[in-house]
Amino acid sequence: xxxxxxxxxxxxxxxxxxxxxxxxxxxxxxxxxxxxxxxxxxxxxxxxxxxxxxxxxxxxxxxxxxxxxxxxxxxxxxxxxxxxxxxxxxxxxxxxxxxxxxxxxxxxxxxxxxxxxxxxxxxxxxxxxxxxxxxxxxxxxxxxxxxxxxxxxxxxxxxxxxxxxxxxxxxxxxxxxxxxxxxxxxxxxxxxxxxxxxxxxxxxxxx
Amino acid sequence: xxxxxxxxxxxxxxxxxxxxxxxxxxxxxxxxxxxxxxxxxxxxxxxxxxxxxxxxxxxxxxxxxxxxxxxxxxxxxxxxxxxxxxxxxxxxxxxxxxxxxxxxxxxxxxxxxxxxxxxxxxxxxxxxxxxxxxxxxxxxxxxxxxxxxxxxxxxxxxxxxxxxxxxxxxxxxxxxxxxxxxxxxxxxxxxxxxxxxxxxxxxxxxxxxxxxxxxxxxxxxxxxxxxxxxxxxxxxxxxxxxxxxxxxxxxxxxxxxxxxxxxxxxxxxxxxxxxxxxxxxxxxxxxxxxxxxxxxxxxxxxxxxxxxxxxxxxxxxxxxxxxxxxxxxxxxxxxxxxxxxxxxxxxxxxxxxxxxxxxxxxxxxxxxxxxxxxxxxxxxxxxxxxxxxxxxxxxxxxxxxxxxxxxxxxxxxxxxxxxxxxxxxxxxxxxxxxxx
Numbered sequence: 001x002x003x004x005x006x007x008x009x010x011x012x013x014x015x016x017x018x019x020x021x022x023x024x025x026x027x028x029x030x031x032x033x034x035x036x037x038x039x040x041x042x043x044x045x046x047x048x049x050x051x052x053x054x055x056x057x058x059x060x061x062x063x064x065x066x067x068x069x070x071x072x073x074x075x076x077x078x079x080x081x082x083x084x085x086x087x088x089x090x091x092x093x094x095x096x097x098x099x100x101x102x103x104x105x106x107x108x109x110x111x112x113x114x115x116x117x118x119x120x121x122x123x124x125x126x127x128x129x130x131x132x133x134x135x136x137x138x139x140x141x142x143x144x145x146x147x148x149x150x151x152x153x154x155x156x157x158x159x160x161x162x163x164x165x166x167x168x169x170x171x172x173x174x175x176x177x178x179x180x181x182x183x184x185x186x187x188x189x190x191x192x193x194x195x196x197x198x199x200x201x202x203x204x205x206x207x
Numbered sequence: 208x209x210x211x212x213x214x215x216x217x218x219x220x221x222x223x224x225x226x227x228x229x230x231x232x233x234x235x236x237x238x239x240x241x242x243x244x245x246x247x248x249x250x251x252x253x254x255x256x257x258x259x260x261x262x263x264x265x266x267x268x269x270x271x272x273x274x275x276x277x278x279x280x281x282x283x284x285x286x287x288x289x290x291x292x293x294x295x296x297x298x299x300x301x302x303x304x305x306x307x308x309x310x311x312x313x314x315x316x317x318x319x320x321x322x323x324x325x326x327x328x329x330x331x332x333x334x335x336x337x338x339x340x341x342x343x344x345x346x347x348x349x350x351x352x353x354x355x356x357x358x359x360x361x362x363x364x365x366x367x368x369x370x371x372x373x374x375x376x377x378x379x380x381x382x383x384x385x386x387x388x389x390x391x392x393x394x395x396x397x398x399x400x401x402x403x404x405x406x407x408x409x410x411x412x413x414x415x416x417x418x419x420x421x422x423x424x425x426x427x428x429x430x431x432x433x434x435x436x437x438x439x440x441x442x443x444x445x446x447x448x449x450x451x452x453x454x455x456x457x458x459x460x461x462x463x464x465x466x467x468x469x470x471x472x473x474x475x476x477x478x479x480x481x482x483x484x485x486x487x488x489x490x491x492x493x494x495x496x497x498x499x500x501x502x503x504x505x506x507x508x509x510x511x512x513x514x515x516x517x518x519x520x521x522x523x524x525x526x527x528x529x530x531x532x533x534x535x536x537x538x539x540x541x542x543x544x545x546x547x548x549x550x551x552x553x554x555x556x557x558x559x560x561x562x563x564x565x566x567x568x569x570x571x572x573x574x575x576x577x578x579x580x581x582x583x584x585x586x587x588x589x590x591x592x593x594x595x596x597x598x599x600x601x602x603x604x605x606x607x608x609x610x611x612x613x614x615x616x617x618x619x620x621x622x623x624x625x626x627x628x629x630x631x632x633x634x635x636x637x638x639x640x641x642x643x
Contacts (some may be wrong), residue, residue, distance in 0.1 A: 028279050031279060032275060035279075036271075038263050039274070040269050043266050044265065047265075048259055054585070055617060056266055056270075057271075057273065057274050057549075058550055058551050059248065060266065060274040060275075060550040061274040061277050061547075064274065064279075068278060076550060101209070128258075131254075135255065135258050135259065141598045154221075154256055154259070155255075155259040155260055165344045178221070179221075182252075185251075186248065186251045186252075189251050189254070190247065197256070199247075199251060199254055200250075201254075202254045202257075203239075203248035203249065203250045203253075204247055
């Protein structure tokens with residue numbers, strides 16, 4: 001058994017109360033400062049859920065617009081990052097709901113953008129991209145709610161309770177969504193010859 | 208006992224990202240030594256997680272700054288507007304349409320007996336019952352298609368679990384996975400309920416072939432095109448797209464072109480027709496000395512009213528489908544000047560300019576615009592479409608560049624929607640071109 005790689009979700013950022021209050025008041029400088037700090041994290045969440053980056057800029061813009069509009073009602077019960085993540089999740093799910101907007105363009109098309117692939121293991125870049133293409137091909141077959149719950153739980157390392165809160169639903173529904181997403185995805189992957197070759201590296205049976 | 212143990216281990220595997228205690232780790236290790244199925248589950252779980260962890264993409268700094276700037280400028284210009292408000296309205300509209308479509312589908316499938324029993328590929332010929340024939344007649348009337356008498360003819364049902372190719376009348380149809388459709392051989396009509404079909408119609412037959420969805424009907428004489436319930440993309444030739452009420456939604460869709468059904472566009476078109484009727488009624492009631500300009504509908508001219516880029520583009524699409532290139536360009540200009548259009552909207556605006564140029568037979572102008580879209584918006588599906596459209600157009604407008612454009616398309620979009628067509632065309636060009 002390999003060591004647990006740990007969770008992917010970063011800890012919440014703490015911002016001075018004055019900055020948050022200025023954002024509530026709609027002060028552009030404060031909003032710009034907060035958005036600059038949070039944008040990279042939101043981009044990572046959005047890109048993991050939608051599985052491609054062709055619309056990432058638009059999705060980020062929509063998330064920030066929604067945040068600006070909703071800021072006056074932000075009560076500070078959750079951290080700013082959690083609150084923004086919730087908006088980003090809704091934006092991504094709305095995007096996934098439209099089949100016509102499902103993106104087929106793989107990651108390499110972002111010119112000048114960064115992805116964890118090239119940063120972490122440049123020698124395996126091509127293979128990593130191929131794996132992503134195959135995996136997102138199967139994720140496309142999942143319902144948007146199942147897919148989002150699965151990614152937030154399995155990859156972002158959020159607890160079921162957090163996923164339920166981010167998706168505005170209850171705990172049992174969330175558990176059910178994650179379970180069905182796993183079953184469907186795993187069943188598809190186990191039948192995919194391309195995926196089987198990679199699964200052998202993780203202790204699965206060789207093709 | 209074993210099943211209970213596997214369920215426990217599966218639960219632990221699911222929670223691996225949250226961390227295992229030492230006791231849990233030992234239990235998993237021990238179980239994996241004797242259970243292949245759980246070992247497989249753990250392998251898949253880790254493969255998925257590791258792969259998705261690598262998927263985190265970040266924008267270039269310039270794109271990020273632009274998104275933040277646009278969001279902030281939107282807030283400044285339109286502080287009172289709720290970002291969710293129009294979507295809430297749209298959501299209600301879409302929900303209503305979905306309910307209507309669901310009701311229609313229930314009725315639509317009444318004529319389908321219990322023949323679709325499994326999910327395997329199966330054309331299921333069956334005789335039309337009197338009730339089904341009457342239902343088919345009603346559907347045909349709704350779709351403004353001349354209804355056939357309730358004749359004895361065979362309808363074929365298709366429900367695929369894997370891609371499948373079939374010859375239907377004079378068309379070769381590729382059914383994508385999870386597609387459900389019914390073919391009426393007598394009318395050469397394929398009704399698509401779900402999924403995607405790619406259709407290649409044999410020109411030589413000189414007979415029409417139609418594909419109909421809940422939203423529209425595509426009619427062709429000879430061409431190759433792809434239909435989903437919400438869109439049509441043309442690979443070769445030209446098609447016309449009609450609404451369910453018989454209205455023309457796209458007068459002439461050329462190779463590389465795409466029509467996408469939008470509830471908003473259709474609702475706006477209906478609202479415009481209603482508004483036009485209302486104005487005509489009002490003008491008829493006016494004294495006869497009214498100036499001609501008073502009766503001119505203002506809805507096709509960009510006004511100073513604040514409208515989103517999306518709304519302008521919806522009107523531009525409608526103008527294009529009416530065949531009005533000049534108004535299309537005016538509406539596109541208004542969209543470009545509106546508050547903070549997104550990149551996708553800017554790409555669509557330029558694509559509409561290209562299509563307007565094509566409509567006015569300015570092929571070189573259209574080619575230039577398509578190439579610009581392909582270069583500037585390569586990361587969007589609009590870029591993919593435009594790159595292939597440019598290559599298709601080059602066949603007529605600038606044949607010397609066709610090969611170069613096709614190669615450029617494949618280089619830029621190795622997994623693009625038209626890669627197979629581009630490869631086929633290149634291979635044909637290769638055969639036709641003498642070796643020097």
